[in-house]
Each structure stands twice: as structure tokens, then as C-alpha cells.
Amino acid sequence: RKSRAQAEKQDVNYKAADGDVAVIDFKGFLADKPFQGGEAKKHHLILGSGSFIPGFEEQLIGHKVGDEFDIKVRFPKDYHSKDLAGKEARFEIKIHELRHHILPELNDDLAKQVGQESIAALKEHIYKILDEQYIEASKREMRDELLSILADKIKLDLPKVLVSQEVEMAKQESERSGQKFDEKKEEKDAQRRVKLGLILAEWGMQNKIAISNEELQRAIWTEASRYPDPKVVFDFYNKNPNSLAMMRGMLFERKALDEMLKHVKVKEKKVKPEELFEQKPVK
Incomplete structure (x- = not known):
């Protein structure tokens, strides 16, 4: 080795x-x-x-x-x-x-090469990263489940203009991409998006949720790092007000959901790591 x-x-x-x-x-x-x-x-x-x-x-x-x-x-x-x-x-x-x-030999020399004092410190660092990944994956599952509950249980009179705008944007995207436009399905999806947006906006305002510029820039860089040239994507976001607003809105809703989760009863369930990170296949 x-x-x-x-x-x-x-x-x-x-x-x-x-x-x-x-x-x-x-x-x-x-x-x-x-x-x-x-x-x-x-x-x-x-x-x-x-x-x-x-x-x-x-x-x-x-x-x-x-x-x-x-x-x-x-x-x-x-x-x-x-x-x-x-x-x-x-x-x-x-x-x-x-x-x-080719895996290197696990010893203190290796640990020092990657900025840790010893192999024990390196293992602790790795465990911490894995733990953070498990926590985030669990939160993602809880957010999705909570969104489904909110959409199903809460009844709202939705502003027709907002629903129409969502449907029109979906229609325009279908035309650009050449995909079939299912008006009935898109109407239902639009109603769900509008409802959840209103719920989270109200909850966020009541609980004084805010997104700092540091949080926004960190999220943009995280997203940009998924692309072959992260700096180009990062600069694009910061020069495009619509993209910035979209990212800020997504962060606001996620932060509001996480705050909401603090007030709900959560039942723990043990799962294997591969089940937690499992992706559903595309049909």
C-alpha cells in the first residue's frame, strides 16, 4: 500500500x-x-x-x-x-x-497530509462529516413528509391569479422543452405550490425567519460546485436578480420548515444508510 x-x-x-x-x-x-x-x-x-x-x-x-x-x-x-x-x-x-x-496506508502521516494531527483526529473528522450528512438526509425526508401533511390537511382559499401564473409558467416551460402539457395535472401541482408557499411565508414572517447574505452566498457556492466551472455559475447567480430571489426564496422556505419541525412530534425510525440515501429510479 x-x-x-x-x-x-x-x-x-x-x-x-x-x-x-x-x-x-x-x-x-x-x-x-x-x-x-x-x-x-x-x-x-x-x-x-x-x-x-x-x-x-x-x-x-x-x-x-x-x-x-x-x-x-x-x-x-x-x-x-x-x-x-x-x-x-x-x-x-x-x-x-x-x-x-489506490488507498493510502492509514497512519498519522496520512492524517497530517490532510490537515489532521493524528489518525484518531482524522477518523473523528470523518465521523463528523458522515453524521452531518445523515442529519441532512433525515431532515430532507422530514421536510418532504411535513409538506405533504400541510398540503393535505390545511384548507385555503387560493388567489386565482397566483395559481394562473404558476400554470402559465409551467405551460411556457413545456413549450420550450417540447414536453406534453397536462393542464389538469399542472393546475393541481400549481395549487399545491401556491398553498405551501403561502403557508410557509406566513409561518416565516410570524417567526421572524430571515436569510442573511452569508447564508445566501454559501448556498449559491454549494450549488455552483455541482457544475464543471463553479465560478461561472456563482457569478451568474450574483448578476441575476431573479436567480438570487429564487435561491433566497428556497432558503427561506427550507428554514421555515426546519423551524416548524421543532414544533411537531417526530417518531424515530431506524434505517440503513443505503435506505436513507436511496434514490427512486426514473420510470
Whole structure:
């Protein structure tokens, strides 16, 4: 075993595995139409890092150098871009190179190379990161469940103009992407979004929820880091008032939900890590 981690280039018979570095071209499509920001050449992607949208990296595992294939993924419902949020996308993939990491020897020298005093301190640091990931994944599940309860149980007279605006935006997006527009479904989804938005806005104001500029910039950088050129995306956000407002609104609603969760009874349930992070397949 080597004292420093190395990623060794593999031959054409090697199959990509979790933790490998894949050098890929990718191009994304919505209903066979390319979308902005969905393409890159010879991008270095660590499989299993979670740096891309859910389901993307997993579908590269098992493929070889030279393989050209398509994958399907669905963008998260709370994705920052409304043009992509909740949408199914197809990506054309080409693998140029695969590199397999050789694990270093676990000792104090390794720990010092990554900024920790000892191997014990490094393990504690890793456990802390994992714990934070488990907590965030659990919160995400609780937020989703709470949103479903709020949408089902609370009755509101919804402003027709807000619902109409949501439906019209969905219609325009369907026309841009070439996807079929289901007016009945979109009307129902729009009513749900408007209802939840009003509920969370009222709760947030009553509880004096606010998003600081530091929180906003941190969230933008986190999102930008998912792209091949994070600085370009980061600068785009900060120069685009609509994108900033959208991100601030998403953070406000998430913060309001987290505050609301402090006032509800939560029943603990033990699950395996793979169940907690499991992504539903795209049908």
C-alpha cells in the first residue's frame, strides 16, 4: 500500500466502480432539446461523490472506457432552476478515461497530509462529516413528509391569479422543452405550490425567519460546485436578480420548515444508510 493516494489509469477492460474518477463528455436534453448548462467535455467526475444530481453517477458504474450511452435522471423538485426542477432529463455520455484510487496506508502521516494531527483526529473528522450528512438526509425526508401533511390537511382559499401564473409558467416551460402539457395535472401541482408557499411565508414572517447574505452566498457556492466551472455559475447567480430571489426564496422556505419541525412530534425510525440515501429510479 502506498503512503499517498493515487488514481491509476485503467485499461479498456476495466469497469467503472464507486470511488473511481471518470473522465467523461456529457450532454443533457429535455424532451430531446439541449438545455443550458447541461454539457461538458472531458469532465473529471468522482463516482459516488454526490456532486451531480441524484442517479447520474450511479448509472456510470459498470461501464468501460470508450462506452457511449444514454442515462435518464430526474432533477430534484427543489432544484434551483424552475426550468429543470422535477423534470426528467436524458444525458448522452461518453467515457474517455477511468482512474481507480489506490488507498493510502492509514497512519498519522496520512492524517497530517490532510490537515489532521493524528489518525484518531482524522477518523473523528470523518465521523463528523458522515453524521452531518445523515442529519441532512433525515431532515430532507422530514421536510418532504411535513409538506405533504400541510398540503393535505390545511384548507385555503387560493388567489386565482397566483395559481394562473404558476400554470402559465409551467405551460411556457413545456413549450420550450417540447414536453406534453397536462393542464389538469399542472393546475393541481400549481395549487399545491401556491398553498405551501403561502403557508410557509406566513409561518416565516410570524417567526421572524430571515436569510442573511452569508447564508445566501454559501448556498449559491454549494450549488455552483455541482457544475464543471463553479465560478461561472456563482457569478451568474450574483448578476441575476431573479436567480438570487429564487435561491433566497428556497432558503427561506427550507428554514421555515426546519423551524416548524421543532414544533411537531417526530417518531424515530431506524434505517440503513443505503435506505436513507436511496434514490427512486426514473420510470
